[in-house]
Amino acid sequence: xxxxxxxxxxxxxxxxxxxxxxxxxxxxxxxxxxxxxxxxxxxxxxxxxxxxxxxxxxxxxxxxxxxxxxxxxxxxxxxxxxxxxxxxxxxxxxxxxxxxxxxxxxxxxxxxxxxxxxxxxxxxxxxxxxxxxxxxxxxxxxxxxxx
Amino acid sequence: xxxxxxxxxxxxxxxxxxxxxxxxxxxxxxxxxxxxxxxxxxxxxxxxxxxxxxxxxxxxxxxxxxxxxxxxxxxxxxxxxxxxxxxxxxxxxxxxxxxxxxxxxxxxxxxxxxxxxxxxxxxxxxxxxxxxxxxxxxxxxxxxxxxxxxxxxxxxxxxxxxxxxxxxxxxxxxxxxxxxxxxxxxxxxxxxxxxxxxxxxxxxxxxxxxxxxxxxxxxxxxxxxxxxxxxxxxxxxxxxxxxxxxxxxxxxxxxxxxxxxxxxxxxxxxxxxxxxxxxxxxxxxxxxxxxxxxxxxxxxxxxxxxxxxxxxxxxxxxxxxxxxxxxxxxxxxxxxxxxxxxxxxxxxxxxxxxxxxxxxxxxxxxxxxxxxxxxxxxxxxxxxxxxxxxxxxxxxxxxxxxxxxxxxxxxxxxxxxxxxxxxxxxxxxxxxxxxxxxxxxxxxxxxxxxxxxxxxxxxxxxxxxxxxxxxxxxxxxxxxxxxxxxxxxxxxxxxxxxxxxxxxxxxxxxxxxxxxxxxxxxxxxxxxxxxxxxxxxxxxxxxxxxxxxxxxxxxxxxxxxxxxxxxxxxxxxxxxxxxxxxxxxxxxxxxxxxxxxxxxxxxxxxxxxxxxxxxxxxxxxxxxxxxxxxxxxxxxxxxxxxxxxxxxxxxxxxxxxxxxxxxxxxxxxxxxxxxxxxxxxxxxxxxxxxxxxxxxxxxxxxxxxxxxxxxxxxxxxxxxxxxxxxxxxxxxxxxxxxxxxxxxxxxxxxxxxxxxxxxxxxxxxxxxxxxxxx
Numbered sequence: 001x002x003x004x005x006x007x008x009x010x011x012x013x014x015x016x017x018x019x020x021x022x023x024x025x026x027x028x029x030x031x032x033x034x035x036x037x038x039x040x041x042x043x044x045x046x047x048x049x050x051x052x053x054x055x056x057x058x059x060x061x062x063x064x065x066x067x068x069x070x071x072x073x074x075x076x077x078x079x080x081x082x083x084x085x086x087x088x089x090x091x092x093x094x095x096x097x098x099x100x101x102x103x104x105x106x107x108x109x110x111x112x113x114x115x116x117x118x119x120x121x122x123x124x125x126x127x128x129x130x131x132x133x134x135x136x137x138x139x140x141x142x143x144x145x146x147x
Numbered sequence: 148x149x150x151x152x153x154x155x156x157x158x159x160x161x162x163x164x165x166x167x168x169x170x171x172x173x174x175x176x177x178x179x180x181x182x183x184x185x186x187x188x189x190x191x192x193x194x195x196x197x198x199x200x201x202x203x204x205x206x207x208x209x210x211x212x213x214x215x216x217x218x219x220x221x222x223x224x225x226x227x228x229x230x231x232x233x234x235x236x237x238x239x240x241x242x243x244x245x246x247x248x249x250x251x252x253x254x255x256x257x258x259x260x261x262x263x264x265x266x267x268x269x270x271x272x273x274x275x276x277x278x279x280x281x282x283x284x285x286x287x288x289x290x291x292x293x294x295x296x297x298x299x300x301x302x303x304x305x306x307x308x309x310x311x312x313x314x315x316x317x318x319x320x321x322x323x324x325x326x327x328x329x330x331x332x333x334x335x336x337x338x339x340x341x342x343x344x345x346x347x348x349x350x351x352x353x354x355x356x357x358x359x360x361x362x363x364x365x366x367x368x369x370x371x372x373x374x375x376x377x378x379x380x381x382x383x384x385x386x387x388x389x390x391x392x393x394x395x396x397x398x399x400x401x402x403x404x405x406x407x408x409x410x411x412x413x414x415x416x417x418x419x420x421x422x423x424x425x426x427x428x429x430x431x432x433x434x435x436x437x438x439x440x441x442x443x444x445x446x447x448x449x450x451x452x453x454x455x456x457x458x459x460x461x462x463x464x465x466x467x468x469x470x471x472x473x474x475x476x477x478x479x480x481x482x483x484x485x486x487x488x489x490x491x492x493x494x495x496x497x498x499x500x501x502x503x504x505x506x507x508x509x510x511x512x513x514x515x516x517x518x519x520x521x522x523x524x525x526x527x528x529x530x531x532x533x534x535x536x537x538x539x540x541x542x543x544x545x546x547x548x549x550x551x552x553x554x555x556x557x558x559x560x561x562x563x564x565x566x567x568x569x570x571x572x573x574x575x576x577x578x579x580x581x582x583x584x585x586x587x588x589x590x591x592x593x594x595x596x597x598x599x600x601x602x603x604x605x606x607x608x609x610x611x612x613x614x615x616x617x618x619x620x621x622x623x624x625x626x627x628x629x630x631x632x633x634x635x636x637x638x639x640x641x642x643x644x645x646x647x648x649x650x651x652x653x654x655x656x657x658x659x660x661x662x663x664x665x666x667x668x669x670x671x672x673x674x675x676x677x678x679x680x681x682x683x684x685x686x687x688x689x690x691x692x693x694x695x696x697x698x699x700x701x702x703x704x705x706x707x708x709x710x711x712x713x714x715x716x717x718x719x720x721x722x723x724x725x726x727x728x729x730x731x732x733x734x735x736x737x738x739x740x741x742x743x744x745x746x747x748x749x750x751x752x753x754x755x756x757x758x759x760x761x762x763x764x765x766x767x768x769x770x771x772x773x774x775x776x777x778x779x780x781x782x783x784x785x786x787x788x789x790x791x792x793x794x795x796x797x798x799x800x801x802x803x804x805x806x807x808x809x810x811x812x813x814x815x816x817x818x819x820x821x822x823x824x825x826x827x828x829x830x831x832x833x834x835x836x837x838x839x840x841x842x843x844x845x846x847x848x849x850x851x852x853x854x855x856x857x858x859x860x861x862x863x864x865x866x867x868x869x870x871x872x873x874x875x876x877x878x879x880x881x882x883x884x885x886x887x888x889x890x891x892x893x894x895x896x897x898x899x900x901x902x903x904x905x906x907x908x909x910x911x912x913x914x915x916x917x918x919x920x921x
Contacts, residue, residue, distance in 0.1 A: 039878060039881040040875070040876040040877070040878055040881055040885075041876065041878055043796040043797045043800060043878060044800070044881065045797070045884060045885070046884075046885070047801060047884070048797070048800045051801065051804030051808065052804055055804060055808065058808065058811055062811075078903070078904075078907065081900045085893075085896060085897065088892075088896060092890075092893065102890075103890055105886055119875065121885045124885050124889060124892075124893075125881075125885050128884075128885070128896055131896040131899060131900060135899045135902065135903040138904075138906065138907055139812070139903050139906045139907075140811065140812060140815065142906055142907050142910045143815050144815045146911060
């Protein structure tokens with residue numbers, strides 16, 4: 001292996017993959033959000049949704065490189081973790097405002113189109129979603145940059 | 148009460164926010180904390196006096212296990228609380244001047260405050276488990292205090308000694324507490340009091356008291372565990388003063404006193420306490436007079452004093468308990484005083500060597516007066532509080548009449564010898580540095596700050612006050628201490644004058660002989676070297692050898708099980724699982740395999756089966772890493788297919804995503820590794836085949852076995868029925884994750900986050916050391 005390749009993966013320089021990724025990335029993220037939202041009624045949820053979104057970014061990093069993928073974010077994926085955790089915690093604390101125990105779900109009475117009923121559980125799931133993306137991307141990107 | 152103890156800890160940590168350089172002059176105000184606690188505890192004295200035996204403050208902690216944070220105030224715990232906070236207040240004031248130039252003074256106060264909180268918790272706890280928790284906390288916080296001079300290797304070593312000896316005792320103590328619980332079914336000390344006969348008639352009684360006393364003896368430095376205490380002298384002097392007079396080492400005494408009404412059977416218990424205490428007091432007193440270092444003299448005399456206390460608790464008569472209670476207070480007063488005097492001398496002259504020091508009374512008049520008072524109190528001269536306690540100690544050996552008549556004289560002689568040596572040791576520290584000719588080099592020492600001498604003045608005032616009016620101490624607290632150990636009211640009182648009798652003769656003889664001894668034995672460096680050679684064959688040596696062997700064993704053990712190869716970790720884990728689960732499966736469960744309930748074999752399953760088998764075959768035979776990884780991915784995806792076939796789409800989705808990511812990860816990691824090497828030889832392969840086959844069989848057996856037992860469908864039915872009603876969700880899996888068991892999920896996400904941060908910190912932030920190496 002040559003010296004300069006020691007610090008980055010050898011390029012998969014396929015134009016097909018690159019072009020496909022450009023379209024697949026938004027699609028996969030939309031799909032992951034879809035999986036996240038429908039989780040309460042059908043198969044899916046924050047964890048799987050987060051994994052799918054991470055796979056989308058990992059695919060992108062394979063097609064281009066890690067640096068370029070990170071530049072898609074405004075901040076390091078690491079920061080998604082505290083964001084997600086605090087969102088989950090916030091959704092758990094919400095019921096305290098209407099003097100119900102910690103982590104009780106509260107729901108809006110009116111159903112929203114497409115999503116269905118909207119409640120704090122969805123917010124919680126969104127937190128999980130963010131944590132999972134943050135964790136997976138942090139681990140994979142760190143390893144790919146440093147190993 | 149709980150709030151009070153917790154707030155002590157909070158204040159302790161809050162002290163860290165103070166900056167040593169800027170705020171040094173404010174540290175003296177920290178003594179307001181122990182002082183206000185002292186006043187708070189004083190307020191309980193009338194209630195304790197009025198015959199109310201104990202006040203209980205109940206707080207639940209883990210009610211299902213019978214563990215609570217109940218606190219109890221009775222005479223005994225009140226005396227200790229007053230000592231801890233009262234002497235604590237003086238120490239806080241003293242240390243603010245003693246350590247004012249130390250860059251880590253805020254840390255010092257943090258440790259000291261935590262230590263004080265732990266001690267308070269220890270003496271006030273009414274629950275065995277919370278008592279043990281505070282007990283260990285005192286060991287840990289004293290570890291930090293003793294090792295406060297972290298740059299000094301000796302200091303670190305002594306701290307480690309103290310921690311390992313008292314920690315070892317702690318294990319035994321915990322074992323005895325667990326035994327008490329298993330016999331009586333309660334962790335509450337209050338309830339144990341009524342169960343003492345149950346405990347004593349149990350066949351495990353002797354083991355129990357052996358474990359219990361090991362815990363107490365190690366903490367209060369009884370022979371042969373005494374050697375950690377002189378080592379603890381490496382601590383800053385305020386710490387020594389606090390540890391030796393009011394706290395740490397007295398914790399063991401407290402514990403023995405607290406459990407005397409529960410565990411004392413009147414024979415074995417007393418005999419063990421008397422012999423161990425007797426040996427300790429003799430050894431400690433004997434060794435104390437040959438020291439050269441002032442602190443060292445005090446350390447050995449503390450050991451001796453602790454021996455006397457254990458000895459008195461061993462005698463166990465009313466007089467002896469009264470003597471013990473008095474002596475705790477007397478010793479705390481004069482020992483704290485002498486230690487602080489030592490500290491001042493050290494601070495001003497920068498030496499504690501008794502062969503050098505003399506004539507300091509010209510330069511430090513107030514300190515000299517207080518030192519003399521403390522020394523006289525330790526010698527038991529009339530009009531000091533020490534006299535009264537000495538009288539009553541002799542009184543208690545005199546009353547000892549339930550063995551033969553001879554034993555009275557033997558015990559009295561023992562105490563006499565001890566007291567003679569202790570008298571001499573007290574004079575050595577309290578008189579010697581202050582009288583005689585002042586060496587020239589000490590001509591220009593400056594006067595100590597008021598924060599240094601005020602505490603010892605206060606202590607001396609109390610020593611004289613209680614010495615002249617003993618009824619103040621007696622009615623104030625001592626009699627209620629005795630009551631709470633005896634569990635019945637006391638008839639005896641402390642008097643200044645007992646009349647012309649043998650005891651007075653003994654007291655006089657002690658003083659005369661002690662003074663003579665003081666003039667006979669001159670401290671010299673030659674004798675001390677000779678005594679240190681004795682230590683080579685002493686208990687310290689034995690325990691050092693033991694400790695070294697344990698270290699060697701631990702090293703070998705760690706090298707074997709933690710050799711850093713993932714493959715051997717996995718191997719060990721699997722072998723242990725096979726061993727433990729396999730043993731349980733074949734010993735306890737009657738194996739029944741019911742083939743009737745198995746569903747017929749379908750074509751999908753057959754396809755998946757073939758897929759998995761062929762993928763595994765490829766893995767084991769391939770010569771390329773990438774192929775192996777991809778094949779592993781095939782196995783994972785086939786398992787996803789199984790989930791799909793059996794209707795678990797959520798699981799399948801998650802597994803699918805995880806498997807994809809795992810393969811990616813493996814590729815990332817392995818890509819950089821050198822080409823496939825053959826690490827395994829035939830021997831390893833055979834071993835791996837055996838282990839994996841055994842593990843596979845075990846899992847298959849468990850799975851088949853699980854089918855035999857009718858599964859409980861209640862839970863899944865509840866979730867299925869209520870998912871929509873309670874949580875407005877139709878996907879039960881998701882509802883469980885985000886709603887029913889939401890807290891679990893939250894904790895899991897935290898675990899994930901920790902893993903990510905771990906990976907990041909290991910790979911990204913290399914230590915400077917590593918970077919330099921690269």
